[in-house]
Amino acid sequence: MLLDDDASYQAITARDARFDGRLFVGVTSTRIYCRPICRVRTPRRENCRFFETPAQAEAQAFRPCMKCRPEVAPGPGLPWTVMDASRTLARQAALQLDAQAASGDTPSLAELAERLGVSDRHLRRIFLAVHGVTPLQYLQTRRLLLAKQLLTDTALPVSQVALACGYKSLRRFNAAFADNYRMSPSRLRGVAEGSPADTSERPEPAATSEASEGLRVTLGYRAPYDMAALLKFVAQRAIPGIESVSGSCIRRSVRAGLMGASAGWVEAGFRPDAAQLRLSFSARLANASGVLVTEVRRWLDLDADPQTIDAALTSLPGAPGLRLPGGLDAFELAVRAVLGQQVTVAAARTLAARVVERFGKPIVTPWVEVNRLFPAPAVIAALPLERIAELGIIRSRAGANVALAQAWPTLAPRLRARAEPEALIEQLCALPGIGPWTAHYIVMRALGWPDAFPPNDVAVLKAMKILFATSSQREADARAIAWQPWRAYAVLRLWNSLETRS
Numbered sequence: 001m002l003l004d005d006d007a008s009y010q011a012i013t014a015r016d017a018r019f020d021g022r023l024f025v026g027v028t029s030t031r032i033y034c035r036p037i038c039r040v041r042t043p044r045r046e047n048c049r050f051f052e053t054p055a056q057a058e059a060q061a062f063r064p065c066m067k068c069r070p071e072v073a074p075g076p077g078l079p080w081t082v083m084d085a086s087r088t089l090a091r092q093a094a095l096q097l098d099a100q101a102a103s104g105d106t107p108s109l110a111e112l113a114e115r116l117g118v119s120d121r122h123l124r125r126i127f128l129a130v131h132g133v134t135p136l137q138y139l140q141t142r143r144l145l146l147a148k149q150l151l152t153d154t155a156l157p158v159s160q161v162a163l164a165c166g167y168k169s170l171r172r173f174n175a176a177f178a179d180n181y182r183m184s185p186s187r188l189r190g191v192a193e194g195s196p197a198d199t200s201e202r203p204e205p206a207a208t209s210e211a212s213e214g215l216r217v218t219l220g221y222r223a224p225y226d227m228a229a230l231l232k233f234v235a236q237r238a239i240p241g242i243e244s245v246s247g248s249c250i251r252r253s254v255r256a257g258l259m260g261a262s263a264g265w266v267e268a269g270f271r272p273d274a275a276q277l278r279l280s281f282s283a284r285l286a287n288a289s290g291v292l293v294t295e296v297r298r299w300l301d302l303d304a305d306p307q308t309i310d311a312a313l314t315s316l317p318g319a320p321g322l323r324l325p326g327g328l329d330a331f332e333l334a335v336r337a338v339l340g341q342q343v344t345v346a347a348a349r350t351l352a353a354r355v356v357e358r359f360g361k362p363i364v365t366p367w368v369e370v371n372r373l374f375p376a377p378a379v380i381a382a383l384p385l386e387r388i389a390e391l392g393i394i395r396s397r398a399g400a401n402v403a404l405a406q407a408w409p410t411l412a413p414r415l416r417a418r419a420e421p422e423a424l425i426e427q428l429c430a431l432p433g434i435g436p437w438t439a440h441y442i443v444m445r446a447l448g449w450p451d452a453f454p455p456n457d458v459a460v461l462k463a464m465k466i467l468f469a470t471s472s473q474r475e476a477d478a479r480a481i482a483w484q485p486w487r488a489y490a491v492l493r494l495w496n497s498l499e500t501r502s
Contacts, residue, residue: 008050012036017275018307020222021074024051026062033057038068052076055141056132063181064148071145072220072276075303090130092116093123097135098294099416101142101166109135117420143167144180146290151189153217156286158185164289214267214366215286217293219277221302224321227270229496230300233325236345239336239352241360241372248272250300253363254285255373258329259295261288263373265365266328268300277302282365298448299326309450309486316467316483317500318493330415330446331408332374337442338400338434339393354391359383377412380405400433407431421449444488451485453477463494 011019012034019036026033026049033051034040051057054070064070075098076091093112100107112135113120127135147165150156156164162173162185177185227248235245243252249269256263264282271278279296281289297303301323310320327333335355340348359375380388380401388398404411407427414424421443428439437454444452454460456473464470468479483490 005048005050009045009048012038012048013042015039017223020220021303022052022076024054024057024070025049026051026057026060031062032065033062033070034065035068035070035073038065040065040067051132053131053133053138053141054145055138058141058144058180059133059137064145069149069152069218071149072218074221075297086126087130089116089118089123090127093127093135094131094138097139098142099291101139101146101290101294107135107139140176140180143290144177146293147173147177147185148181148188149217149293150289151185154215154286154289156215156289158189160286161185164287166290214280214282215289216278216280217289219279219293219297219302221275221277221300222304222306223272223275224306224319225270225272225275225323226319226321227272229319229492230323230325233492237336237349239332239349239356239374241353241356241370242332242374244367244369246367251365251367251370252328253365253370253373254281254328255376257376259285259288259291261285263361263363265363265367265370266292266296267366268296295328299328301326301448309489312483312486313490313493316490316493317497322489322492322496324444324448324450324488324492326445326448329374330412330442331377331405333446334404334442335374335380335401337438338397338404341397341435341438351391351393354393355388358387358391377405377408381408396433400431403431403433415446421447421452444491450488453480453487453491457491459498460491460494463497467494467497 008023008025011023012025015037017037021035023036024033025036025043027043028047028049029043033054049060049062051060053076054064058064076094093116096112096115097107109124110120113123116123118126124134127138131138133141143165147161150161150164151158158174159170162170165173167173167176174184177183177188181188231245231248231250234243234250238244238252243250245251249267251267252265254261254264254266262284264285266282266285267280269278269280277296277300279293281292285292304323306321309322336348336352339351339355343351356372356374359379360372361375362371363373365371383402385395385398385402388401389395411424411427414427424443424447425436425439428434428442429436437456440452440454443449444454461470461473461476464476464479470476470479480487480490
């Protein structure tokens with residue numbers, strides 16, 4: 001437990017948002033568990049039981065609160081640390097289970113343990129010690145909470161919710177839901193706060209009036225969140241036709257097959273007053289909504305712990321709450337990284353736009369500026385080098401992207417499984433035209449690796465020379481040790497420091 005029970009009770013009494021997603025309180029008189037920020041009357045101390053995860057609470061027969069909605073809370077944070085190897089292992093396993101929650105597959109503990117480099121017996125013991133539940137109990141909680149979110153936020157039929165949450169059988173879904181929450185899925189939809197009992201009366205959630213077919217869910221994050229820095233980062237790198245930033249919203253297309261679904265669109269709109277993100281997406285992505293929610297949380301770094309990260313980076317300039325932008329499409333991100341070798345951000349964006357215009361497919365979305373799909377790996381893999389080079393892309397980078405696309409069937413599963421960063425970097429560096437900097441950058445963003453520190457980054461070395469008078473990569477590496485395991489956030493701060501000076 002992160003806090004003893006007395007300190008935990010003080011946190012819920014103060015409704016301390018710093019513990020949101022990392023502390024839950026079960027009330028024995030109601031058998032309901034809540035987030036620490038719940039606005040209901042604070043329960044009596046003797047009626048409280050404290051948990052680190054929803055899975056622990058549900059294993060003790062508590063059901064989630066309808067008001068504060070534990071399924072909306074941010075996750076526990078990034079799984080890497082330099083302090084506690086056992087806790088890191090358990091959190092990496094949980095992250096992989098999160099990614100599989102909506103897949104419909106029951107993961108093999110032996111396969112999961114093998115990916116993490118330990119025995120299944122050791123993994124089961126460590127997981128139970130850290131999370132207080134077995135891996136399968138954890139997985140079921142994740143699936144049921146996702147189902148609760150979709151039932152509350154959308155008008156999807158119950159059968160489609162079951163499919164989106166990884167249940168291949170509607171009967172099994174109904175039974176699991178009733179066993180855990182003591183009500184049927186349709187009854188939960190009727191009693192959810194602010195929702196009419198008749199689902200036909202529910203307003204259709206949509207990102208815009210043009211997107212009447214859209215669905216919408218709410219995702220929480222921990223404040224502070226440097227929204228301005230993240231939106232600027234995305235806007236500078238947004239590929240025309242694929243992605244755009246408008247006000248506090250990011251809009252983009254999603255190519256077919258990316259999440260096991262048809263092509264579609266998403267809109268992520270920030271609500272800083274409520275520390276929430278409103279995620280809207282096309283109905284064509286409904287069956288992939290569970291995977292989409294997990295990927296969006298990683299894309300926009302919603303589960304980060306800003307207090308911990310900022311405390312480690314006090315020697316660097318920058319506003320609190322900086323986030324590490326990921327990517328919904330790792331292949332798109334990787335191609336753009338190769339195109340960006342030794343050129344400016346703007347030049348890389350121009351080259352990527354040419355690739356999309358020539359090889360991407362059109363799509364209709366609610367926004368005229370989002371009208372293309374990024375080409376699939378199979379499309380790039382089959383292209384002759386001349387077809388890419390004629391876009392003004394030098395042959396070595398054209399060849400690197402073809403090699404990357406051809407290797408993608410091997411790389412993609414490792415990215416989905418949150419493989420060890422070093423192994424992915426080694427695999428990427430084995431491809432022609434991809435060096436250490438490009439590999440580190442891809443893994444930093446596609447994997448969300450918080451400790452990435454791309455070697456020989458010109459901007460990083462320049463900023464560190466200005467701030468700390470370092471004169472070489474070796475000196476920069478020595479200075480950066482103090483920022484572990486958050487060196488990727490340090491890289492962003494260093495990049496941003498140069499922009500504020502210009």
